[in-house]
Amino acid sequence: MSRPVIYVTGLGVVSAAGASCADTLERFRMARRSPGPATVMETTVTKPVFEVSELRHGGAPAEMRTLALAFQAVEEALAAARFAGRAPCPRVGVSLGTTVASQLNDLEFYRAFRTCGHAPIDAADRYLRGNLSAAVALRYGFSGPTATVVNACSSGTDAIGIALAWLRDGRCDIAIAGGADELSRIPMDGFHALGIMSDAPCAPFDRDRRGLSLGEGAGILVLETAESAKRRGVEAAFACEGYGTCGDAFHLTAPREDGSGLEAAIRQALDDAGIGPRDIGFINAHGTATPTNDAVEGATLARVLGGDCLVSATKGYTGHTLGAAGGVEAVFTVLALREGWIPASAGFVHRDPAIPLAPVERMTPVAKGHALSTSLAFGGNNSALVFGGVR
Amino acid sequence: MTAMLGLCGAGLVSADGRGWTWPPREQVKQDGESEAALRVSRVSPEILTDPVALKKLRRADRFSKMAALSAWDAAADAGLSAADLETGTGIIVTTAFGPHGATFDFLDEILDFGDEGVSPTRFSHSVHNAAAAYIAILFGSRGPTCTLADFRWPLRGGLSLAAIWLREGRGRRIFVTYTEESSKPMDYIAAQRRSTGADGFVQPFRLSSDPRAVLSEGSVCLVLARPEEGRVVLDPARFDGEDALVDIASLREHLAGLRHPGIAGMGASAG
Numbered sequence: 001m002s003r004p005v006i007y008v009t010g011l012g013v014v015s016a017a018g019a020s021c022a023d024t025l026e027r028f029r030m031a032r033r034s035p036g037p038a039t040v041m042e043t044t045v046t047k048p049v050f051e052v053s054e055l056r057h058g059g060a061p062a063e064m065r066t067l068a069l070a071f072q073a074v075e076e077a078l079a080a081a082r083f084a085g086r087a088p089c090p091r092v093g094v095s096l097g098t099t100v101a102s103q104l105n106d107l108e109f110y111r112a113f114r115t116c117g118h119a120p121i122d123a124a125d126r127y128l129r130g131n132l133s134a135a136v137a138l139r140y141g142f143s144g145p146t147a148t149v150v151n152a153c154s155s156g157t158d159a160i161g162i163a164l165a166w167l168r169d170g171r172c173d174i175a176i177a178g179g180a181d182e183l184s185r186i187p188m189d190g191f192h193a194l195g196i197m198s199d200a201p202c203a204p205f206d207r208d209r210r211g212l213s214l215g216e217g218a219g220i221l222v223l224e225t226a227e228s229a230k231r232r233g234v235e236a237a238f239a240c241e242g243y244g245t246c247g248d249a250f251h252l253t254a255p256r257e258d259g260s261g262l263e264a265a266i267r268q269a270l271d272d273a274g275i276g277p278r279d280i281g282f283i284n285a286h287g288t289a290t291p292t293n294d295a296v297e298g299a300t301l302a303r304v305l306g307g308d309c310l311v312s313a314t315k316g317y318t319g320h321t322l323g324a325a326g327g328v329e330a331v332f333t334v335l336a337l338r339e340g341w342i343p344a345s346a347g348f349v350h351r352d353p354a355i356p357l358a359p360v361e362r363m364t365p366v367a368k369g370h371a372l373s374t375s376l377a378f379g380g381n382n383s384a385l386v387f388g389g390v391r
Numbered sequence: 392m393t394a395m396l397g398l399c400g401a402g403l404v405s406a407d408g409r410g411w412t413w414p415p416r417e418q419v420k421q422d423g424e425s426e427a428a429l430r431v432s433r434v435s436p437e438i439l440t441d442p443v444a445l446k447k448l449r450r451a452d453r454f455s456k457m458a459a460l461s462a463w464d465a466a467a468d469a470g471l472s473a474a475d476l477e478t479g480t481g482i483i484v485t486t487a488f489g490p491h492g493a494t495f496d497f498l499d500e501i502l503d504f505g506d507e508g509v510s511p512t513r514f515s516h517s518v519h520n521a522a523a524a525y526i527a528i529l530f531g532s533r534g535p536t537c538t539l540a541d542f543r544w545p546l547r548g549g550l551s552l553a554a555i556w557l558r559e560g561r562g563r564r565i566f567v568t569y570t571e572e573s574s575k576p577m578d579y580i581a582a583q584r585r586s587t588g589a590d591g592f593v594q595p596f597r598l599s600s601d602p603r604a605v606l607s608e609g610s611v612c613l614v615l616a617r618p619e620e621g622r623v624v625l626d627p628a629r630f631d632g633e634d635a636l637v638d639i640a641s642l643r644e645h646l647a648g649l650r651h652p653g654i655a656g657m658g659a660s661a662g
Contacts, residue, residue, distance in 0.1 A: 044506040102519050102540045103494050104576070110498045113576050124580045131542050147548055150489065150519035150540045158537060165555045186497065189506045190514030245535045245561075247482070249527040252515045261533060268561075378515060379524030381536060 005390065006167045007236035009174075009224045010081025012073035013331040015217030015324075016050035017317035020076055021335055023054075024317075028343035029363065033317045035201040035213060040065065041185045045192045048201050049183055050215030050319030062122070064130040065216075066101035069324070070180035073218035074136055081222040082234055083174065091228075093144035093172035094133040095163040096220075097155025097179035099323035101132050102148065105186045132180060144172035149323075153286075154245075154377035155179050156219060156326025157385055161243035163223050173228035178327025180218035187322060188214055194253065196290045202320070203347035204287035204313035205294045205359050212288045215319020219327030221334070238334050241275070241370065241386045244268025248380030254292060255376055259300030262374065262382040266304050269384035273370065277305045280386075281367040282342055284333045285359065286374045287313035288320050289347070293376060298355035301374070310366055312336065313359035316346030326375045326383070333373045334387050341365050394554045397621020398613060399564065400469025402461040405609035409438050409460060433573055434608055444529070450512060451525050454490035458522035458570040459529050461610035465566060466530070469614040476530035481562030483552055484523040484538045485545035485569045492574045493517040522570060534562045545569055550627035553615045563616060570610035 011021050016034055018024030027033070035048040057068035078084075109123035129135065133146040145166055149159040156179025163177035191197050191212065198211035223240055246264040248256045255262070270276060283305065286297055301309065314332050321328050336342045345359035352358070370388035375381070403409070439445070439456040444463040448456055466476060493516040500509040515521065520538040527536050535556060539548045546569045553565040618624045 099518065102489055103517065104488070104491050104580075105494050105498065105517075107498055107501065110495060110576060111502060113579060114499070114502065118579065119576075121580070121583050124583070128542065131540065134542065145548075145551065146541070147552070148540045150538045151523075151536070152518050152520050162537075162552065162555075165559060169555060169558070171551075185501070185506070186494070186514075186517070189501060189509050190497070190511065190517070192507065193509045193511040193514055195511070245537075247524070247527045247533055247536045249531050249533050251528075252521060252524055253511075264533065377520070378518050379520040379536065380527060381520065381524075 004168055005226045006164055006240050007224045007226060007229050007390065008221050008238045008240055008334050008387065009229055009234050009236045010077040010083065010222030011331045011334055012076030012080065012220040013218065013328055014052055014069055014072045015318040015321060015328055016052055016215050019054035021331065025335060025339065027317065031344040031346060033201065033346045035319065038183060038188070040183050041188065043185045043188050045188050047192065047197045047199060048213055050213060051183060052216055062126060064101055064126055065182035066098060066132065066180050067130060067135050069182060069216060069218040070096065070132060070136055071139065073178065073180065073220040074176060077220040077222045083222060088141050088143050090143045091173040092142040093146065093163060093166050093175040094137045094142050095147045095149065095159040095166070095175055095177045096132045096136060097149040097151065097159040097323045097326060098132045098181050099150060099152055099155060100181050100184045100187065101130050102150045103186065105184065107185065136176060142176065151381050152378035153320070153322055153325055154375035154381040154383040155323035156328065157330065157373065157375040157383040158245060158326065160221060160240065160326065160330055160385055161245060161383065164240050164243050167223055167225050173225050175223045176220060177223050178218065178220040178330065179324040181216055181322045181324040183214060183216040198289060201347060202289035202315055203349065204289040204315050204345060205298060205352060205355060206348045207350035207352040209289045209291060209294060211290050213319040215321045217318060217321045217324045217328050219324060219329065219331040221330055237390055238337055238387055239390050241388045242269040242273030243385055244272060245381065245383040248382065250380050253378055255296045255380065257296060259296045261380060262297060262300045262376060263304055265382040266372065266374065266384045269372065269386045273386040273388065275370055275386065279370050280305055280309060280372050281369040282310035282312055282336065282371050284312045284314060284329045284371065284373040286376050287315055287359065289315060295355055297374065297376060298357050302356035307356045309357065310342065310364060311357055311359040312342035313345040313348065314343065316348065329373050330385055333371045336366060337368055337371055337387060337389065340368055394558060395618045396550065396554055396625045396627060397616045397618045398623050398625045399616050399621050400465045400614040402464025402468060402612045404434060404438060404457045404461045406434055409464065447528055448525050452490050452493040452516040452521065454492060454570060454572045455516065455522040455525045457572065457608065457610040458484055458568045459525050461612035462526045462566050462568055463529065465612040465614045473531070476532055479563035480530060480532040480534045481556045481565040482523050482526050482532060482534070482536040483549045483565060483567045485549035485567065486540055486571060487542045487545050488571060488577065489519040489540055490517060490521060490572065491577055492572050495574055495576055526566065547627065554627060557617055565615045566612055567615060568610055568612040571608050573608040
């Protein structure tokens with residue numbers, strides 16, 4: 001029995017690379033990036049970050065910044081999908097990934113509690129209202145299945161994989177999928193303690209890379225069954241074709257050096273899409289710019305897909321947006337398929353002789369066939385998505 | 392529509408103990424709290440020191456240890472060997488609040504030592520999917536892992552995803568763990584926003600449709616497979632959230648890992 005085709009009918013994105021898909025493409029064309037000191041959090045760690053400067057929903061004290069980022073991307077995606085989302089929508093699911101929004105990590109709340117045994121409860125209320133998928137579902141009246149995936153840096157990719165499965169399984173007709181995350185002092189201090197943050201804006205796959213830069217954002221796809229899109233009179237040019245995920249069972253913060261977990265995830269995603277490695281036109285690589293990630297990922301991609309495969313590494317524009325990264329980069333992948341080009345890999349200057357492939361140095365045409373987006377995460381999660389033109 | 396699941400085994404870690412050998416229930420009163428304040432049941436530290444099961448988890452946080460122990464016992468209850476676990480195993484951890492104890496430990500470090508004096512280990516344990524990673528390491532399992540956070544119906548989401556993974560062939564057996572830990576700040580929040588039983592206790596694993604409900608601590612793990620492979624067939628639709636553990640407790644005659652008076656007690660009090 002053939003699997004149902006799952007269309008991508010809407011895209012929305014916000015990151016330091018732009019406040020919308022159009023804005024992002026414009027910055028990609030100009031190869032412009034805008035890292036700087038953190039202004040949305042206080043910390044003595046002075047590494048450059050990639051902040052979102054145009055946040056339309058920002059400023060409500062009762063709302064997590066992650067939600068504001070998510071709402072902005074969801075609204076762009078829903079508009080692109082021509083879906084008004086009038087409640088109730090029982091056949092619309094929400095599957096989103098995050099990290100920061102899942103933690104009760106308000107330092108001022110905790111400081112007060114630690115000092116005197118009680119604290120203003122508004123921080124806790126903000127947290128309790130902040131489950132990402134539940135908040136999006138509530139705001140837009142979507143009452144289909146919900147999942148908030150907290151798989152660290154592969155959260156967004158895995159959330160899209162779950163949404164794909166729901167749609168194939170008939171659990172909903174439309175799914176809002178992707179991820180969102182805000183800049184926060186906790187991961188900033190934590191990654192600094194791990195010694196994997198760069199003093200300069202990150203340089204994925206570069207010979208002289210010194211680590212990651214943190215970012216924030218949201219990337220949202222509206223995924224939809226062909227029947228639903230047809231019923232609504234919406235045409236789609238691209239589909240979410242496959243998903244794979246495998247664990248390393250190795251270490252809490254480091255990938256397996258042989259990349260076997262990532263390789264298995266990629267092969268699963270290709271099988272799921274019914275295509276082979278040579279059908280992939282380009283890869284949006286995880287490319288965090290840490291020495292270990294890029295070495296393992298680069299070697300694995302070259303082994304599975306060939307050293308001549310075109311690689312796009314976009315964290316040089318966005319920083320590492322953690323739980324949002326899979327969603328943000330899935331949007332970039334579909335945009336690249338749509339536009340027929342991938343952007344120059346910001347920050348990449350010198351090829352690393354230890355890595356058997358390199359990301360593109362300039363805006364590069366790509367075939368409108370199939371593309372792969374990869375994510376690696378704390379905990380040894382390796383996940384991959386395949387997107388392609390509607391056949 | 393969620394497919395039926397075959398239930399092959401279960402493991403449980405709670406304030407009442409672990410497996411068949413249970414120490415007395417430990418009811419810990421918080422330092423300085425009044426009689427009217429919230430009482431919370433905690434898992435005894437002695438339970439989380441198993442030298443065999445936790446050999447690879449010595450540095451793990453409390454949340455991860457509870458999750459891993461329940462998964463270890465569930466594997467034993469299902470009769471799975473170490474070789475069985477290495478292939479075809481999927482791991483799903485579900486939770487409402489995650490490893491907030493580790494997060495608060497990390498916040499302590501920021502407050503005590505500053506932003507640049509924190510421990511990388513404490514940070515890595517504060518990430519929600521650390522427990523799933525530890526279970527994968529414990530089993531040597533290279534299959535899929537996923538952690539889901541949901542204030543309302545965590546277990547239901549895990550069961551739903553397990554059914555999908557089984558149907559898609561991502562695993563032959565899926566461990567679905569539902570884990571919560573308590574901590575003083577969370578107890579405080581519970582006292583402000585609590586949902587308690589008639590005896591004044593936060594009800595362990597009792598989820599309310601009110602998303603402000605706060606739980607006591609523990610972990611339950613179910614080993615799931617296709618319906619024909621289970622000792623009993625489980626309908627995920629039954630797990631609507633309100634009384635998830637009551638539903639699990641009703642299966643205890645089939646599952647050695649659940650055959651414990653504490654479960655029956657919870658079922659009775661939550662019913």
